[in-house]
Amino acid sequence: MSTVGTRSETAADAGPRTAPAYLRIAAALRARIDDGQLQPGTALPPERELCIAYDVSRMTARRALGVLEAEGLVHRGSTRGTFVSEPRVKLRVGSFTEEIVRSGRRPAAELVWAEEQWADAAVARALDLEEGAPVHALQRLRRSNAEPLALETTAYPADRFPGLLDDDLTGSLWDRLREHYGVRPARATAELESVVLDADAAARLDARPAAGGLLFVRRTFDAGGACIEYARDIYRADRVTLVIEREFDT
């Protein structure tokens, strides 16, 4: 992470006289990770050792680790310990086929489920359909080197794309739309929020219950302005950096 957030003079006068213990401990551990003393994959001291080292109770030590976990610097394995995390994975978004940008990683998409559904109010509004209209819905799990990074849930108007679910659903859906239906995406809108993972998403993404997520809600339109895709992509907030590119026609 780079600067331009630090003012040259002010440097770091952090805050009040005494910062809370959990923030001081988090800062101390963060410093050891940032300067390379603790490499990715390395185990941090067990919580009970941190209690002794910093003379705090376990709840306080855990709270410090919770901050680092939210930052994506460490991850915890219930029975194994707390470990320094690998750097985040950069994912290109905006085009449906997100690709792993970092070299040497193997992307994969796994179909979780695919089925015919009937549009509820939200889906109907997003796809410009009547409530109850048939839609093709599917969910896919995106991985990089076997690590789950994103859970994508997508809906398409069934009338417009008959037989879509019989296609190969592990590759680029946009390619399917182009090849088999002659449709090409012309415009996309997206909304992005920070969320808390629900139980299902957390389980599939191999994350802690109530861990942080990034929700990317997308709609894709064809040249005629009709919405042809509605998607809700959930990313592991601690593991990804989303890469967005944009050209101006001004």
Added chain:
Amino acid sequence: MSTVGTRSETAADAGPRTAPAYLRIAAALRARIDDGQLQPGTALPPERELCIAYDVSRMTARRALGVLEAEGLVHRGSTRGTFVSEPRVKLRVGSFTEEIVRSGRRPAAELVWAEEQWADAAVARALDLEEGAPVHALQRLRRSNAEPLALETTAYPADRFPGLLDDDLTGSLWDRLREHYGVRPARATAELESVVLDADAAARLDARPAAGGLLFVRRTFDAGGACIEYARDIYRADRVTLVIEREFDT
């Protein structure tokens, strides 16, 4: 928040036999907020009452509230109580002048500081300059209806834009670049991550220490491919939905 994440049959079989108490309490309170029993601005019961109502210790009740806080559903005032939050504010990004999309809100930008700096390694790399080259740097706080939503820190190559800091820095900087220097942005790249607010950002954004943030790191290029702007925008994760639009020239 809409569906398409719920499979039609599976409905909700949440998880194991007994979910942890803090998740059950969070779910119970969330339900009361979602169905309108608790309106935005309403105070939740004090933590000590929740302890009695749900028969848990205060740490557990607080943990439940912490989940709702991370979701942006509630906010806390140290000495006042816990309150249901207003809906998130939608902010359009990608064009530098973010605008408040929701009607009836008054956007405002406040200059925090502006000064000449010398590029450190990160800034030099981003702007394609030598390390130590002069840059114009400035920080602005974006508000909607007086509520701080984003802290933007921006750097420009000083040699290319002499006198930039003497301009009006509360409006669109891109307009300044166009009007006074004949430069028009042609392409932008951005990276977006979930982060934890540092002490300075938290204070300026009126957020809790270590609260969640969204970091948007942008680079803007002119038609010749030269980088003319490097920005780090930090948003309050609990208060904003970022709106992104995109056209395809394919």
Added chain:
DNA sequence: CAGTGGTCTAGACCACTGG
């Protein structure tokens, strides 16, 4: 002065893993 959330203690029991 009463009430609020923020921090912190010093424990406890649990499930799960690996040796």
Added chain:
DNA sequence: CAGTGGTCTAGACCACTGG
């Protein structure tokens, strides 16, 4: 079986606010 993190208790003291 020892060691790990996950959950939880039943308190404590604090700063700060509003009446």
